Amino acid sequence: MEARRKSEQDRALKQADPRDGVYATAGADFDDRCAKFNDTIVAFAGKSITTASNICKIENTRGQLPDTVRIGAACRMQPASGSEAISVQDKASTPDHENLMFKKIDEKTVILWIIDNGHFTGDGRKLSYCSDQVQRAYAGQRPAGKQTRN
DSSP states (O other), X not given: OHHHHHHHHHHHHHTTSOOSEEEXXXXXXXXXXXXXXXXXXXXXXXXXXXXXXXXXXXXXXXXXXTTEEEEEEEEEEOTTOOTTOOOOOOGGGSTTSOOXXXXXXXXXXXXXXXXXTTEEOSSOEEEEEOOHHHHHHHHHHSOTTOOTTO
């Protein structure tokens, strides 16, 4: 009975993982950001996230509540990041060794928090899953079997 309860709890927590694919913040140029693949790319299957001027390799995840996943990732700034670039704090310098967090709002919307000075702060970045056409275009432009931007 305990094993079954644990299995159901693990499955519920796994549902908090964001869908793999291209995301962008809502706004007037949402479709443009989606088409350029330059906002946020989530690849849980490939153990990577590209967001907020960073390329991150996921090293560990932890489900928290049925809608939230906390992530410990090794991140580095992307080349040619703009002046508004946000650096992700090194996970080794955080209390729980986690530096990103996703909260699933629904199947197409997540909120991403980036750790700042040891704490998840502010309202986070509300990201929407881009259209199926964008997802197919992104999948088609990557070499087969290759991890996402790692």
